[in-house]
Every structure is written in structure tokens, then in C-alpha cells.
Amino acid sequence: MSEVPSQENRQFRLDRIVEVLELLSTSKEGVLLMDIVAALGIPTSTAYKLLAEMRRVGMIEATNGRGRQRLTKRMTELGxxxxxxxxxxxxxxxxxxxxxxxxxxxxxxxxxxxxxxxxxxxxxxxxxxxxxxxxxxxxxxxxxxxxxxxxxxxxxxxxxxxxxxxxxxxxxxxxxxxxxxxxxxxxxxxxxxxxxxxxxxxxxxxxxxxxxxxxxxxxxxxxxxxxxxxxxxxxxxxxxxxxxxxxxxxxxxxxx
CATH class of the missing domain: 3.30.450.40 (GAF domain)
Structure with missing residues (x-):
């Protein structure tokens, strides 16, 4: 039986998403996976899954085919x-x-x-x-x-x-x-x-x-x-x- 994430864990995940968005908002060329791992202090596997989910919902996109992630136009225009x-x-x-x-x-x-x-x-x-x-x-x-x-x-x-x-x-x-x-x-x-x-x-x-x-x-x-x-x-x-x-x-x- 899979474990249901606690409210605290769900909130922490939202905090991570916000942190990734803040990090990507500083760069037009995009940020590497390892930059995100280092900046957030999270495991590579966790960062990989997090970025995949953010790409799925249209928050971020891969750029230049070199593993860099950047905000989508939709996200950059929100503010x-x-x-x-x-x-x-x-x-x-x-x-x-x-x-x-x-x-x-x-x-x-x-x-x-x-x-x-x-x-x-x-x-x-x-x-x-x-x-x-x-x-x-x-x-x-x-x-x-x-x-x-x-x-x-x-x-x-x-x-x-x-x-x-x-x-x-x-x-x-x-x-x-x-x-x-x-x-x-x-x-x-x-x-x-x-x-x-x-x-x-x-x-x-x-x-x-x-x-x-x-x-x-x-x-x-x-x-x-x-x-x-x-x-x-x-x-x-x-x-x-x-x-x-x-x-x-x-x-x-x-x-x-």
C-alpha cells in the first residue's frame, strides 16, 4: 500500500517548485539539472522527477538540447x-x-x-x-x-x-x-x-x-x-x- 504524503511533505514540494521557479527566473539561457540539485540541496533523482512534473504542466521547458531548463513563455508572462x-x-x-x-x-x-x-x-x-x-x-x-x-x-x-x-x-x-x-x-x-x-x-x-x-x-x-x-x-x-x-x-x- 502506497504511503499518502503528509500535508507537510506536500507543502515542502510546493516550496521546492517555487524555489525552482525563482532559480530559473534568473537565467534566460536555462539552468542545468545539477545546478538545481546544488541550489536546493536535494537528491538528483528528486530533482529529476520534480523537473519532469513541472515540464508536464507547462511551467518549464528544455532548451538548446543541452539539458538546460528554462521558464516557458506562459510562466514568464504571468507576472x-x-x-x-x-x-x-x-x-x-x-x-x-x-x-x-x-x-x-x-x-x-x-x-x-x-x-x-x-x-x-x-x-x-x-x-x-x-x-x-x-x-x-x-x-x-x-x-x-x-x-x-x-x-x-x-x-x-x-x-x-x-x-x-x-x-x-x-x-x-x-x-x-x-x-x-x-x-x-x-x-x-x-x-x-x-x-x-x-x-x-x-x-x-x-x-x-x-x-x-x-x-x-x-x-x-x-x-x-x-x-x-x-x-x-x-x-x-x-x-x-x-x-x-x-x-x-x-x-x-x-x-x-
């Missing part, structure tokens, strides 16, 4: 994403401000990186209290998640649908077949919609942003108090305004 998001959103923020004030609701921009959809920025209206768009946009319970995942390749989609998804409300669909139907509907309509599936009383709509690609890499959307916004605008009118916003910002973001 700069927030700053780059701020710069990116600043270049188009005035257009988001205008639409937020016009709709009297929050308008936001998200980006798809790998399988995660992250918030780039948002504008809230001046005259009313706008909702925060949040930081998570799951495939089954968010407007942006539905429209961005609707365009993804089948193998990626299949993997994502097999993951566990939270049933936030009674009406939230978590069955893979039901989620597929929602994605197909989003693809056909050209927009994703969240209708009280995560938060009661909240409506969100998002349209894809392609930036010259076949599959969208971003989405613009609105998150609103449902009763308030639908008293003034139909869903079709909101979609049209979001599409006009997309057309304004796309040339700018392509150069950002």
Missing part, C-alpha cells in the same frame, strides 16, 4: 499580465465608458488564455451603480464563457465539458449535453447569454472579438441588473450595441 491588461484596456477605455453610460450598466472586456477566461477591464456607469463582472467566466454559467467556448475545437471542448461544474442555481445547466446545446445556441445567435444562471436578478450578454483570427480570443459584454436593463432595451438592441463597440475597438486591440 506582467495585470500590467499588460491595464495598458490594453486603457487604449479602448473611452469607448467602454461611453457605452456603460449609455446603457447605465457595466461593460467589460475579457480574454481567453489557454482554457481560462480572464477579466481585462471594465467600465461602470456614472449615474447608476453598476455590477462588477467578476473574475471567473465558466463555460456553463457565463455569457463570455459560452460564446468563447462555442468556437473551440472539439477535443478541447470535450475535455472542458468533462470537468466538474458548479450548479449555482436550480436553472444552471451542468450536464455536458445540455451545456453543448447552450453553446450551439450561442454560436448560432452570435452571442452568449447568462440569464440568472449564476446570480439571481443578473443578466449578462457577450459577443466574440476575433482580432483577425478564425476563433475569438476576446469578448465584450454587459453585466446588468436584469429588470432594470430590459425595461429600456431588448436583448437584440444590447447585442447590436456590443457589436458596434467590438467594431470600434478591434483595430486598436490588434495593434496593442
Amino acid at each position: 506582467t499580465i495585470a500590467d499588460r491588461n491595464a495598458q490594453k484596456f486603457a487604449s479602448v477605455e473611452k469607448y467602454f465608458d461611453q457605452l456603460a453610460d449609455e446603457l447605465a450598466e457595466t461593460v467589460y472586456l475579457v480574454q481567453l488564455r489557454g482554457r481560462l477566461i480572464s477579466l481585462v477591464g471594465f467600465s461602470q456607469p456614472i449615474e447608476t451603480t453598476g455590477l462588477h463582472p467578476g473574475f471567473a467566466f465558466p463555460i456553463h454559467a457565463s455569457a463570455a464563457g459560452k460564446i468563447l467556448w462555442a468556437y473551440q475545437d472539439e477535443d478541447l471542448l470535450e475535455t472542458e465539458l468533462k470537468r466538474s461544474h458548479i450548479k449555482f442555481q436550480d436553472k444552471t445547466k451542468v450536464n455536458p449535453d445540455e451545456v453543448r446545446v447552450a453553446l450551439k445556441d450561442s454560436l448560432e445567435k452570435g452571442y452568449g447569454i447568462h440569464d440568472e444562471e449564476w446570480d439571481q436578478g443578473v443578466l449578462a450578454i457577450a459577443v466574440p472579438v476575433f482580432l483577425g483570427r478564425k476563433m475569438p480570443v476576446m469578448a465584450v459584454g454587459i453585466v446588468a441588473v436584469k429588470d432594470r436593463v430590459l425595461k429600456k432595451y431588448s436583448i437584440e438592441e444590447i447585442v447590436e450595441k456590443l457589436e458596434k463597440l467590438r467594431d470600434k475597438i478591434s483595430p486598436i486591440l490588434e495593434e496593442a
Whole structure:
């Protein structure tokens, strides 16, 4: 019977991973296995297994075919994403401000990186209290998640649908077949919609942003108090305004 690692041992392993990341962050050419063994004071076999696992999950990569390890592009960019998001959103923020004030609701921009959809920025209206768009946009319970995942390749989609998804409300669909139907509907309509599936009383709509690609890499959307916004605008009118916003910002973001 295999021994279950203690919390202390698991924490120590995480500490080792952090130490390897810190060590590799100091070198562009990469670091040798024996450098890591010496720096961390661990057995060669342990270091070898640790590096193999870090390569498997995309933290590090071998370079130059000479046994050196370096951080992947994904890892080197992690610490700069927030700053780059701020710069990116600043270049188009005035257009988001205008639409937020016009709709009297929050308008936001998200980006798809790998399988995660992250918030780039948002504008809230001046005259009313706008909702925060949040930081998570799951495939089954968010407007942006539905429209961005609707365009993804089948193998990626299949993997994502097999993951566990939270049933936030009674009406939230978590069955893979039901989620597929929602994605197909989003693809056909050209927009994703969240209708009280995560938060009661909240409506969100998002349209894809392609930036010259076949599959969208971003989405613009609105998150609103449902009763308030639908008293003034139909869903079709909101979609049209979001599409006009997309057309304004796309040339700018392509150069950002």
C-alpha cells in the first residue's frame, strides 16, 4: 500500500517548485539539472522527477538540447499580465465608458488564455451603480464563457465539458449535453447569454472579438441588473450595441 504524503511533505514540494521557479527566473539561457540539485540541496533523482512534473504542466521547458531548463513563455508572462491588461484596456477605455453610460450598466472586456477566461477591464456607469463582472467566466454559467467556448475545437471542448461544474442555481445547466446545446445556441445567435444562471436578478450578454483570427480570443459584454436593463432595451438592441463597440475597438486591440 502506497504511503499518502503528509500535508507537510506536500507543502515542502510546493516550496521546492517555487524555489525552482525563482532559480530559473534568473537565467534566460536555462539552468542545468545539477545546478538545481546544488541550489536546493536535494537528491538528483528528486530533482529529476520534480523537473519532469513541472515540464508536464507547462511551467518549464528544455532548451538548446543541452539539458538546460528554462521558464516557458506562459510562466514568464504571468507576472506582467495585470500590467499588460491595464495598458490594453486603457487604449479602448473611452469607448467602454461611453457605452456603460449609455446603457447605465457595466461593460467589460475579457480574454481567453489557454482554457481560462480572464477579466481585462471594465467600465461602470456614472449615474447608476453598476455590477462588477467578476473574475471567473465558466463555460456553463457565463455569457463570455459560452460564446468563447462555442468556437473551440472539439477535443478541447470535450475535455472542458468533462470537468466538474458548479450548479449555482436550480436553472444552471451542468450536464455536458445540455451545456453543448447552450453553446450551439450561442454560436448560432452570435452571442452568449447568462440569464440568472449564476446570480439571481443578473443578466449578462457577450459577443466574440476575433482580432483577425478564425476563433475569438476576446469578448465584450454587459453585466446588468436584469429588470432594470430590459425595461429600456431588448436583448437584440444590447447585442447590436456590443457589436458596434467590438467594431470600434478591434483595430486598436490588434495593434496593442
